[in-house]
Amino acid sequence: MAAAALRPAILRHIRLSPAMAAPLVGATAAGQPLALARWLARPMSSHDAHLTRDEVVDRVLDVIKCHPKVDPSKVTPEAHFEKDLGLDSLDTVEVVMAIEEEFKLEIPDLEADKINSLPLAIEYVANHPMAG
């Protein structure tokens, strides 16, 4: 029958391969270190969609490159808005607002005034718990 023919095929997919099962056994036998490492690697909150630093860097760079007054070839993760990219203080406000919009944040004025370079912007976004 068709079901009988299907059964081994399904089981083959479901069954754990020996290679996958071995580390699990090893971990319990060898003791804590591996298990602890795995437990720590797991996100501890339900908010596990947090951005990685690389993703933040990429998206911040994209936002800056899209700004009409910026020369995209000059944009690096170390660039200073005024010294390297030739932006003035009004442009900087616009750029920081664009970053806010990209990550759905609201940066308070006091903080936004301090962000005058890409490293600061990246650091602010990467450390912000609500950045999305």
Next chain:
Amino acid sequence: MAAAGPAKTEVLSLFRAFLRTARQFSDYNIREYTRRRAADAFRENRALADAPAAAAAFADGKQQLEVAKRQVLVYSLYAPKAKSVVEMKIQ
């Protein structure tokens, strides 16, 4: 001393308030116009050397911000049902 010019941080924070208000317009055209108009006006007045003129421009800007805030409310009552074609391309 009555007409001291506004501090740089005050001006930048007024500009930021404009951009924040502009972004609340539901209509693409009004939203972009407000943003553009604010950016142009701040650039135009950035070179104002004497304090009284700068203070007057700053006071005018504050008034315009209140107008923009009221208009956000008014426009929200008559929000367009469909998005602009331009916005659809962005998505």
